[in-house]
Amino acid sequence: MEVLEELGWKYLIKVKFKGMKERFKSLDWTAIDKKGQICVSEFEYKAGSWSKSRILKVIRTVDKWEQRDFFGQIQMIPVYQYACYCSNLEEKTALELHDIYKERSTSETWIEQVKSQILAGKTLTDDFHANDILWQLSIMAYNLSVVMRYKVKKVFRQEHATFRNWFINVAARITYSSRYIKQHLYEHYYEREKWKKFSIQLE
Numbered sequence: 732m733e734v735l736e737e738l739g740w741k742y743l744i745k746v747k748f749k750g751m752k753e754r755f756k757s758l759d760w761t762a763i764d765k766k767g768q769i770c771v772s773e774f775e776y777k778a779g780s781w782s783k784s785r786i787l788k789v790i791r792t793v794d795k796w797e798q799r800d801f802f803g804q805i806q807m808i809p810v811y812q813y814a815c816y817c818s819n820l821e822e823k824t825a826l827e828l829h830d831i832y833k834e835r836s837t838s839e840t841w842i843e844q845v846k847s848q849i850l851a852g853k854t855l856t857d858d859f860h861a862n863d864i865l866w867q868l869s870i871m872a873y874n875l876s877v878v879m880r881y882k883v884k885k886v887f888r889q890e891h892a893t894f895r896n897w898f899i900n901v902a903a904r905i906t907y908s909s910r911y912i913k914q915h916l917y918e919h920y921y922e923r924e925k926w927k928k929f930s931i932q933l934e
Contacts, residue, residue, distance in 0.1 A: 733782060736819060745832055746787060746815040755813055760791060763826060768793040768809075771825035776817075788825035789815045844891055845873050883932045897922050898929060 735742045760770035770791045777784040794812040798805055816828040823831070855862055876894055880887050886894060902917045916923050 732785075732817070732819075741818075741820055743816060743818040743820060743828060743831060743835075746817050748813070748815065751815065752813065755789060755791065755811075755815075758789065769826070773825065785817055786821075787815055787817050788823075788828055789813060790825045790829045845869060883929055886929065898926055901926065 732742060732744070754774070755772075758772040758774060760772045762768075762770050771789065772791070773786050773788045775784045776787045791811050791813050793809045795810050796807045797810055799808045800806075814829055814832075816825065816832065818828055820828065820831075856865070873891060876891055880889065880894060886897070889897070901922075902920060904915045906913045906915065916926060920926070
């Protein structure tokens with residue numbers, strides 16, 4: 732981080748807890764929503780390898796509620812989820828840093844889905860330009876599937892691998908006539924009705 736700061740570059744790092752949860756409990760928290768389920772705080776911290784202290788910003792959210800027995804009385808106790816960040820974006824609040832980091836993780840998720848679920852980068856040849864075209868076709872196929880899923884709410888949240896298994900890897904027969912191209916699904920295909928409804932909704 733010292734090098735980044737010397738160069739004048741901005742950084743945002745998600746801090747690993749490593750026993751910090753006990754310290755989080757002793758912080759003064761400020762609620763930023765009406766229900767008090769999202770709170771923020773900050774504290775000064777110096778890691779062993781750092782030359783100086785830095786401000787860590789923390790966001791705490793209620794993950795779930797659990798029942799606890801206190802002297803015969805049942806009480807609902809919140810279970811918290813924490814996210815801690817170190818950044819030289821000093822003007823940003825803990826919530827803003829959290830949102831920025833989530834955007835990064837969302838992009839990583841998209842890249843991982845393209846790599847693992849569309850096999851992008853695994854269909855390699857000895858030709859760079861051929862590999863480039865295969866990669867771009869994979870991206871196009873993924874984006875096209877996303878556009879199709881947006882049109883049908885019931886499959887919107889399905890991952891690409893599930894979408895492909897339901898609607899693409901289908902045993903069917905294609906017939907051609909002078910005016911029409913028809914797809915004849917296997918009579919006992921278990922997703923047959925779902926496929927037909929999906930096809931109609933796309934029209």
